[in-house]
Amino acid sequence: MMISRKLVYVASLSLGLSLLASTAMAKVEMNAMCFMKQSESTAHAFNPTKEEIADSSILKKNPTNVTDADVDAKFRIASLSKVITTDWAIAKLGPEYRFKTKIYVTPGTKAGNCNLHIEGDMDPYMGREMLTRIFTQLKPKLTAQSCKYIETFSYDQYFPVYLDAMKHQTNHDLGWEDPARYFNSTKTKNDLAAFLKVKSGLKGDFSNIGVVTKDRYQEYLKGVPSKVYSVKSRPLFMIAKDMNKYSYNYPPNVLFEKLGGAEAYKKFAADRLKLDGEDVEMYNGSGYPAMIDGKKMYNLVSCSALVHIMQDLDKTLEAYKGTRKFQMADVMAVGGPGESYSTFKGLYAGGTYDNTMVAKTGSADKAITFGGMLSTADGDMYFAVLTSPETYGGADTTKARVIIRELVQTLAERQKLKKFEYKQIGDMNATDDQSTLVEEPKQTPAGSLK
Template sequence: MAQKLFARGLVCILGVSIISSYSFAGYSVNAMCYLEDKSGAVTQPLNITAAEAAEEKDDQVTRPTKVTAEDTREKFRIASLSKILVTHWAVAKLGLEYRFKTKVSISATAPDKTCHVHFSGDQDIFFGKEMLQKAFTQLDEKAKAQGCATVKQVSYDEKLVIPFHKATGTYVIQHRDDRADGFRDGDPDNWYGPITTQSALLNYVKKFAPARFKGSSVGPVNSVSYEEYLKTATVKSYSFKSRPLYMMMREFNAYSFNIPPNILFEKLGGTEAYSNFIENRLGIRSQVSVKNGSGYPINSTKPDRFDNTVSCNAFVRIVQDLDHMIKAYKGSKQFQLADVMPVGGKEELNSTLKHYYGGSVFQNTIAGKTGTANEAITFGGMLSTSEGAIYFAVYTNPDSLDRTNAGLARSYIRDVVTLFIGRLKLKAFNYEQIGAMTPTDDYANFVEETKLNNKLN
């Protein structure tokens, strides 16, 4: 019933068709809900009253709504809100300060002074050109010290993931200036797949690597085979690490990158593992259907398209649990949702929130995530009030994903959130903008690995 009522705005009762109050010109409303962070609280439908609709000056909110508890438990497309789900999973499984560790080995010098370099990956979700440059600069120094005049072969295992757009020759760009190349909102299948790592490494070796590597062949060697090779080879091995995971997650949530959360979802175990996790953690498997970490539709232009669908109730409970885990985390500092999600206000210059949630009322009072895909314009997150956090979500369905209809849906969501805020006493949280994530830090410097029985530790 709810699917017909909200997604199409039309329901037939006793043979008489009536137009639902949830259907608007250009879009319709699927579900809206909120959850107070109080003991025993349950998810409530978020409804706009007739008085609120009458007072709203913006014409996007013109009628009251009647969302039911049943509607909040029905699954709908959530688009990029999916990135919050994989953030929640990663915090639970890896921790906020996890760093992806990549190992690199240099074979002993052969009589002809040629060497072999091998990368053992950790599915680093932001392994881009900057990291390659840092690694190859250090590799050149280490290879020279080992007497390697040339590196004959560069190999890698199945867990080294380097997103790369072969058609444009573009790597992961980590400074948010990638709109022309589509890394932010493009189809992940164009950037990440079985052969992208080889294409990325081959391109880098040919165009950017030091002269010692220019003639290197590039190809995969799986981890089992390389372990066998290590039993007879003499190597020197080093490791280097990524930025901490919480920075990476804030980066892909703030700017809504698609590829990194997809890689993270696979690293954590994929679809079945996520279903088991969410059932064991919150008991809501039936309200969650998720097959990737970004929310970008799978097979987006084909009949067998698949979208992540999650109920409003499930989403707000996940955000609440994420908030609790982050606050309970014991690490280098006291963490909060703002460390993994964008926040409202004028200082959030680089995020999908900046246009609709840059006003002073949202300044450090809201941590949220937008979602945009065909048939889904969504928003959800946390509001900070004097009585504690309130978690919320609003799902809409645009008639088409063009500038007009998508804009109307986004404006409606913003106006609904603004009206809801009018019922609350907001309390700003302490947060200082950190800007865009820099690609590397001191952890990207090589650390020599110890050897045990001639194997990598």
């Protein structure tokens, strides 16, 4: 399947030409573009041929000279970081992993009172919808135990709460904001307190809720009877798909910390991917700049490392043994008219690659990036494009995206593309049948709540 340049021009690149005309003075630096086939272990620099340049007014005005050294050099990658986080999470947890949240009920000091404690699993979508599901199911269970009043309420350090965790699907800009505004202990406490007081349906003293660490709470449980309930999140592959197609900053930062943070990723990259500090420098999971000691720190990754990471993700998904088969389309945005929304579709003519490309966009200060996988008759091909506009937003950003679209189109035209089988599934809902509250087996001393 060859892509018609005429078709793509009609769909998107004619728009690119008009945009480029209005950005003639815009400044964009090409940092690197590379590709690697599924069967290969070395990334290749990509530059259009003389014939390809002659066939494109965009390439004529914006020549590239990507070298092997450029392919191996680190640059800001912006939201391509989310693909790295996806690879790490899938490798460590598996695509069908579900985050399990436990709710402990212990006796209060007075008859009719009880205490609640939540043990988290760093569920990155613990928001209004899941909390509503939990407490709607919990209330009748407390009534059955003659608990009418919550005496104390606590939670551990692995229970981040962001009430608007699903709002990015209708307010895209919200998902692109600084995730540190929502992923912090103060936000968790304030959102949880607000929910408990107004929406939980429970009566109790919620004025002094706070953290009790997991170790400390487990020690406390040795001396008291308890009942334990649990709920599970949506599966990881759906979470990855949602955060990648919307380029949602909050969930990948939560995932990154669940997996161990920056130091743990260094070890993972070295042990599994044979990548070191010259290849990858990760500070968080989203690619939004991290503030460290008052300084903005950006994830820096080489083009070569990126395509190797995408290759690893592809192979991990294909090798997974579970209830079903998986592919990159299950965790990243897919080209084709069926995709309800994705930044890929919105920015890079994703609709013209009908089940032949999965991709991720990246946008940040001094970084407009794009990367993914092309499905070809010779197997999957991984690619990445890293550019640096002089300013973020406006003409420089527009020009960078126009150039990237044309370069990726040129790479695609060299291939015989092959459709993969994939049915668009629409947006992820916050809960499903595994969000049902179930009682855990007893793990406490003799005695029980009545």
